[in-house]
Amino acid sequence: MTSHITELTKYLKYVFNDFFVIALLFFIGALAFAYGNLLQHLSGGQPWEQGVILLGLVGGLQLGNLATLIQAPDQVFLAPQEFAFPSYLKRAYWYSYALSGCIQLLIWFVLLPFVSLSLGFQSLQLKELLLLMLVLKGGLLDFQVGQLYLARPLTTIARISGAWLLPFGITAVAVLGWPLVSLLLGCGYLAGVLYWSRERSVALNWKWLVRTESRRMQRLYQIFALFTDVPTLPARPRRRRWADSWLRWLQQDQAHLYLNLYFRSFVRNSTESDLYVRVIFLGTIILLCLSNQLMAIIIAWLLIYMTGVQLTPFAGYFRQNSLLQIYPVTGAEQAQNFHQFYVSLIGIEIILFSLATWWGTSSLWSGAVTLAGGLLLLFGLIKTVVRHQLNKNRRETYAD
Structure with missing residues (x-):
């Protein structure tokens, strides 16, 4: 019991970080306001x-x-x-x-x-x-x-x-x-x-x-796993043949080796890909049903942040694969490929959430704010969380 509570406490400190707590307070406040209006009718x-x-x-x-x-x-x-x-x-x-x-x-x-x-x-x-x-x-x-x-x-x-x-x-x-x-x-x-x-x-x-x-x-x-890396969450690779046609647009050369590996591993990794699809699907449905502009924008930003944090540990997905270490690809090229992979997935989410916010609130301004805030959030994640994860992977690789 003690070890279980200690483990939960370790993960909860990542869940209830400063950004999430602030966003959660805004979300609860907006939800309470909408709930109060519903009770009046x-x-x-x-x-x-x-x-x-x-x-x-x-x-x-x-x-x-x-x-x-x-x-x-x-x-x-x-x-x-x-x-x-x-x-x-x-x-x-x-x-x-x-x-x-x-x-x-x-x-x-x-x-x-x-x-x-x-x-x-x-x-x-x-x-x-x-x-x-x-x-x-x-x-x-x-x-x-x-x-x-x-x-x-x-x-x-x-x-x-x-x-x-x-x-x-x-x-x-x-x-x-x-x-x-x-x-x-x-x-x-x-x-x-x-x-x-x-x-x-x-x-x-x-x-x-x-x-x-x-x-x-x-x-x-x-x-x-929506907020941090969970080592005890096992990966369950699964071949998805329908995705092969969608991945053919990736350049098949040495400079984009890890970009191919990241996308194909992400699609086959049910733990990561299922969470990503689930967040986008549920988030889009929720935003389409929300008419409150402030609440819709905050929820969209919160989901973008959670997805960004969830995808960050994927940068070290191949660190334990010793065969990949002999490939003639530099660490800078691998980091650049992960940035492209990361921006592509989060960018899709930002666009979908911006359109859903625009449609749900019937306000172009809300969609534009969601888009601008999402891009700023993506830039901040790349400069902080992603950079820290890549540096951590580089140090651990050299230590091994």
Whole structure:
């Protein structure tokens, strides 16, 4: 636990840097302003309002999974002590429930005025809704604990039914105006999950335990990878034949050797390319739906910054490949090729976000500010973060 918290603290200091905190404050302020305007126009009792509340509550229940902190080598050492493992899982459960409970409390607090105005809930009903969220979250975590003792993993339909459909139906009863009935149903759901988990097999399913924890940490590392290099995030190369035709425009000569390598490795590296495409896709959709100019510009700059930081460690992608060290290519040519690779990807993002901001806000001025600020941000990243990364790679190469 101590090493896990230390590791998270190490990455969080890169996530909550000065630039991100300032941008986050502006974003929260703009979002709160837009949320306040939305509350003023609520009429109450509309189906779409009930749908938003239901999706917000059910989606919030899925945030925060069981954290066991078990790694693959632990099976060898912990298997002889499996009889004592339930006590460890109990501590892991309460640790996960404490974090998840804070998330549920935050979601409830954010939705509090929306629920009050839309559904007309009073103080007692709002408290019942909060208790319902905490009870359902406890049931979901117990559902995950019970799966660890199954000889075979549950089918997809069974997992969706237990983790999504049942909480959805129970929460829908509360949104329709019967929070107390929904709370009683939630207690029944929790009791049923506890009874089901008590009837589980005695043997612990180590493969499922390691797999689920590995997936949970991978999702967490992917968030950290938006801000800094994460060595524990493994690369999964994948051949994408459709991209070959798009890469033919690259010059095939010695001076552009690393430019070809960077682009082809980036396309085949699912960790880096998937994050890049995901940020651009989601960012474009969000900007197209935003009409607030200030919020749209800040979000666009923030996403550009995160993508730029995410791509920076890719400069040292080939440092451990000893065969590339014998190529007749100087370090200056490699750095120049990485600059071209870096500017191309960030430039595409800047153009798309500028057009999306222009379209979403119906303001050419907003699109121009996004474009100008994005270019200045790109210049600053190249002069600071990218230069530092290239110098670091050069020192490590000489040290090797």
